[in-house]
Amino acid sequence: MKLTKAVIPAAGLGSRMLPFSSAVPKELLPVGTMPVFQYVLSEAYRAGIETIVLVNAAWKTALDDYLSPDRGRLASILGTEKERMLDSLMQLARAMEIVSVDQPEPRGLGHAVSMANPIVQDEPFAVLLPDEIILQSPGVVADLINASDDTTGAIAVIEVPREKTSSYGIVAVDNDGSEAPGITAMVEKPDPADAPTNLAIVGRYVFPQGFRSALQDLQPGAGGELQLTDAMRDNLDRFPLRAVRVSGRRFDTGNPAAYAACWQAYLDAPEAFH
Ligand code: G1P
Numbered sequence: 001m002k003l004t005k006a007v008i009p010a011a012g013l014g015s016r017m018l019p020f021s022s023a024v025p026k027e028l029l030p031v032g033t034m035p036v037f038q039y040v041l042s043e044a045y046r047a048g049i050e051t052i053v054l055v056n057a058a059w060k061t062a063l064d065d066y067l068s069p070d071r072g073r074l075a076s077i078l079g080t081e082k083e084r085m086l087d088s089l090m091q092l093a094r095a096m097e098i099v100s101v102d103q104p105e106p107r108g109l110g111h112a113v114s115m116a117n118p119i120v121q122d123e124p125f126a127v128l129l130p131d132e133i134i135l136q137s138p139g140v141v142a143d144l145i146n147a148s149d150d151t152t153g154a155i156a157v158i159e160v161p162r163e164k165t166s167s168y169g170i171v172a173v174d175n176d177g178s179e180a181p182g183i184t185a186m187v188e189k190p191d192p193a194d195a196p197t198n199l200a201i202v203g204r205y206v207f208p209q210g211f212r213s214a215l216q217d218l219q220p221g222a223g224g225e226l227q228l229t230d231a232m233r234d235n236l237d238r239f240p241l242r243a244v245r246v247s248g249r250r251f252d253t254g255n256p257a258a259y260a261a262c263w264q265a266y267l268d269a270p271e272a273f274h
Pocket of ligand 1: 167168170200203228252
């Protein structure tokens with residue numbers, strides 16, 4: 001499957017990181033000298049993505065600024081040996097086209113992704129949540145693309161403790177023993193007693209061509225929000241999905257404790273982050 005577009009929904013306030021996130025996008029928190037956001041972009045780049053649709057809130061202009069490094073601002077280091085420290089950013093900024101679209105109000109992940117519809121059109125596309133770092137080579141999105149074809153998409157899953165199901169979308173899969181089994185049911189943030197399994201969706205998705213139509217007419221679901229999980233569930237017959245287990249370590253850096261754990265992993269083995 002050839003896939004060149006990815007949607008990054010980044011308009012959220014990041015309430016778990018308040019007060020920090022009231023003025024600075026949480027996606028710009030650094031791990032080492034690179035923001036979390038850049039690790040996510042770099043995973044997309046390694047998967048062959050050429051266009052990023054950044055679904056953003058009007059106040060989070062710092063994300064756009066980060067992606068268009070300003071030569072005036074950086075003039076004092078250009079031409080010095082410190083310029084090399086910008087290489088990874090400059091490479092990404094040159095290699096990928098970043099298109100920002102506005103999400104006027106936070107109405108849920110399904111709503112956020114649908115804001116990219118005019119740019120995605122009927123092409124297949126990936127979705128990457130910008131606060132999740134997953135240490136896997138070449139990357140989770142690349143694995144999802146390999147597990148997908150023209151009519152079937154794929155999403156990344158991990159096993160979580162039963163008591164945590166209410167923090168995730170949960171899936172049930174065919175028991176056919178395959179590496180990427182077909183998804184048979186999905187439910188967003190179920191109570192542990194109602195969860196069909198403990199297989200949780202993490203923030204990487206690949207959708208086949210035409211999937212944008214599944215995002216129209218979404219009705220409020222868990223938490224009163226327009227949920228991407230509901231759009232997938234209601235359209236499994238038209239757009240089947242496979243579940244691909246994540247093999248690398250995953251950090252939800254929008255959560256202070258997991259962000260600290262991510263930094264610790266970086267200090268222990270920085271090479272795993274490049
Ligand atoms: C979102 C999705 C959920 C998924 C989670 C992964 O929830 O709605 O299905 O399991 O991301 O991080 P959020 O964490 O944005 O509430």
